[in-house]
Amino acid sequence: MDDLVITGAGVITSIGRGRLEFFEALCRGESGLGPLAYFEPRLFKQRSAYEIPGQTEPLRSSRLLCLAARQALEDAGVEPDEQGMVVVVGTGLRELRSVELWHTRGDELRPERLHFADALREDLGFEGLTLTLSNACAASGFALGVAEDLLELGEAERVLVAGCDTLTESMFGLLDRVNAVELPALRPFGAPPKGVLMGDGAAAVLLERRDAARARGRSPLGVVKGVGMSCDAYNATAPRQDGIVAAMRQAQRRARIAPADVDLLVAHGTGTEQNDRTEALAIGEVFGRRTVPVPVTGLKSMVGHTSGASGLVGVVAALEAMRRALIPPTAHVSALIDEARDLDLVAGDARAAEVRVAQVNAFGFGGLNAVVILERPEDGAGA
Numbered sequence: 001m002d003d004l005v006i007t008g009a010g011v012i013t014s015i016g017r018g019r020l021e022f023f024e025a026l027c028r029g030e031s032g033l034g035p036l037a038y039f040e041p042r043l044f045k046q047r048s049a050y051e052i053p054g055q056t057e058p059l060r061s062s063r064l065l066c067l068a069a070r071q072a073l074e075d076a077g078v079e080p081d082e083q084g085m086v087v088v089v090g091t092g093l094r095e096l097r098s099v100e101l102w103h104t105r106g107d108e109l110r111p112e113r114l115h116f117a118d119a120l121r122e123d124l125g126f127e128g129l130t131l132t133l134s135n136a137c138a139a140s141g142f143a144l145g146v147a148e149d150l151l152e153l154g155e156a157e158r159v160l161v162a163g164c165d166t167l168t169e170s171m172f173g174l175l176d177r178v179n180a181v182e183l184p185a186l187r188p189f190g191a192p193p194k195g196v197l198m199g200d201g202a203a204a205v206l207l208e209r210r211d212a213a214r215a216r217g218r219s220p221l222g223v224v225k226g227v228g229m230s231c232d233a234y235n236a237t238a239p240r241q242d243g244i245v246a247a248m249r250q251a252q253r254r255a256r257i258a259p260a261d262v263d264l265l266v267a268h269g270t271g272t273e274q275n276d277r278t279e280a281l282a283i284g285e286v287f288g289r290r291t292v293p294v295p296v297t298g299l300k301s302m303v304g305h306t307s308g309a310s311g312l313v314g315v316v317a318a319l320e321a322m323r324r325a326l327i328p329p330t331a332h333v334s335a336l337i338d339e340a341r342d343l344d345l346v347a348g349d350a351r352a353a354e355v356r357v358a359q360v361n362a363f364g365f366g367g368l369n370a371v372v373i374l375e376r377p378e379d380g381a382g383a
Contacts, residue, residue: 004151005220005377007213008076008206010068011316013303014050014199018071023320025302026328027350032199032303033185038097039169044176046183049167050199050304058098058107062119064202065089065164069124072160076206077218080124084157087130088146089116089164090139092308092364094132097168116164137268138229139163139308140203141362141370144315145227147207158208165307166200186305188269188298189276189340190333196270199304203312205319222319223375225357226254232367238274240367244282247369248359252286255373257357259287262294262373264327264358266314269298270305273337279361280340293344295353301331311362311370318358322376327351 009019014032016022032050038057041047055063069087073080094114102109112118117130135142140163147159179195186197205221213220228251232243252259265287268279287294299317300306306313321327330347360372 003210008072010071011203052200066123068202068204072204086156088143090143136364138364138368138370141311162204163309163312164202185332186271191335201306201309225373228371239278251371263355266360268361298330314360
C-alpha cells in the first residue's frame with residue numbers, strides 16, 4: 001500500500017485560526033483562557049474556560065467544523081465537490097449545546113443536525129458520504145483510523161478527517177462539580193491543584209495516497225504511518241494503563257517503528273489526577289528503556305480540553321513541529337506530579353529539535369484510546 005499523506009490541514013481554537021497562526025501561538029505559550037462567554041458564570045465556581053468568543057448559537061460546533069474543513073481543503077488544493085471524497089468527523093458532544101438551547105430557550109433544532117452532513121452540504125456544498133463518530137475525547141483519532149482503513153480498502157479516493165466540539169453548559173457543570181476548586185489554568189502533569197478545563201475547537205486534515213498527491217502536484221505536510229486504537233471498557237470515566245499501553249504499542253507496530261524512533265510525544269494531558277498519573281505511567285512503560293527520554297508536550301495547557309477535536313488538534317501541531325523543527329512548550333507547569341518526574345516535559349519555552357517521527361495520544365471516557373504516528377516527509381511542503 002502506498003503511503004498515506006496529509007496534504008492540507010485546518011484548525012481553529014481559542015488561540016488562533018489556521019495551522020500557522022495556531023502553531024505560532026502555541027510556541028509563544030499563549031493561553032486561550034478567558035471569562036465564560038456563552039452561559040451564566042454565576043452558576044459555577046469556575047468562571048473561565050478556553051472558549052472561542054463571538055460565535056453565533058445554536059449550531060456552533062457545526063460552524064467551527066466547517067471553518068476548519070474549509071481551511072484544510074484550501075490548504076490541500078481540493079474542491080468540496082471532488083469526486084471520490086468521504087468525510088469522517090470525530091466528536092465527543094456533537095451538537096449537545098444546541099440541544100440545551102432547544103430545551104431551555106426553544107431554539108429550533110432538527111434531529112439530523114446532530115450529524116454533520118447537513119452542515120457540510122449547506123456550508124461547503126459537499127454532497128458525498130459523511131460519517132460521524134461520537135467516541136468521546138478520542139473521537140478524531142478514531143476518525144483518522146477509519147480514514148486510513150477507507151483508503152487502504154479502496155473505498156475512497158481521499159478522506160477529509162475532522163474533529164469538533166464546543167463547551168456545553170451540562171458538561172461544564174458536571175466538571176465544575178468534580179473539580180475541587182476554581183482552577184487558574186489546565187496543568188498537564190503539573191502538581192496540584194488538579195482538574196480539567198474545557199475548550200472550543202475544531203481541526204481537519206485531508207488524507208490521500210502519496211501517488212494521488214504527487215499526480216496533482218501537491219507536497220505532503222506529513223505521512224500517517226499508523227493509528228493504534230483500543231477500548232478497554234474498564235470504567236465509565238477512569239483510564240486504564242494497559243489499555244493506553246496497548247494503543248501506543250499497536251500504533252508503533254503498525255508504523256513499523258520502535259519507541260526509540262519517536263522524537264516528539266504530544267500527550268493527551270488533561271490535567272486531572274487520574275489521567276495524568278495513568279498516562280505518565282503508560283509512557284514510562286512504553287518508552288522507559290530509551291537512553292534519552294522522549295520529549296513530551298501538553299497542548300491543553302493553552303487551548304483547554306477540546307474533547308473529540310483534541311486528537312486532530314494535536315496532529316496539526318505535530319505536523320508543524322516536524323516542519324519547523326520546533327516543539328511547543330507545556331504552559332503553566334513548574335512542578336510535576338510524582339509519576340511524571342521522569343518525563344522530559346517541554347516547559348517554559350519552545351524547544352528547537354529535529355522531529356522526524358511524532359506520536360499523538362488521545363484518550364476518552366469508557367477506555368477509548370487512539371494513538372497516531374506521523375512521519376516527516378522527505379518531499380514535504382514549505383511554509
